[in-house]
Amino acid sequence: MSDERADLILTMLRAIRAEQSAQREKLDEIIVRLGRLEREVAGLHGDYASLSVRLDNLDRRVGRIERRLELVEVPTST
Numbered sequence: 001m002s003d004e005r006a007d008l009i010l011t012m013l014r015a016i017r018a019e020q021s022a023q024r025e026k027l028d029e030i031i032v033r034l035g036r037l038e039r040e041v042a043g044l045h046g047d048y049a050s051l052s053v054r055l056d057n058l059d060r061r062v063g064r065i066e067r068r069l070e071l072v073e074v075p076t077s078t
Contacts, residue, residue: 066072 063072
């Protein structure tokens, strides 16, 4: 194999290695960002569940207040 051909092959291999390294770094960044996103979504799920319970509690309290102040009609049982 001639020196020119060997140099060309080595140059191409270095370029491939550099590209592969850049892709590996980008993949690592994507994995880190995805992990953050997963944790954020999990946190939002917990927040949603907490808010749902709080809204249910507020609904019950408002219902009791409305009944005490006679702002709503209470259905009568027969």
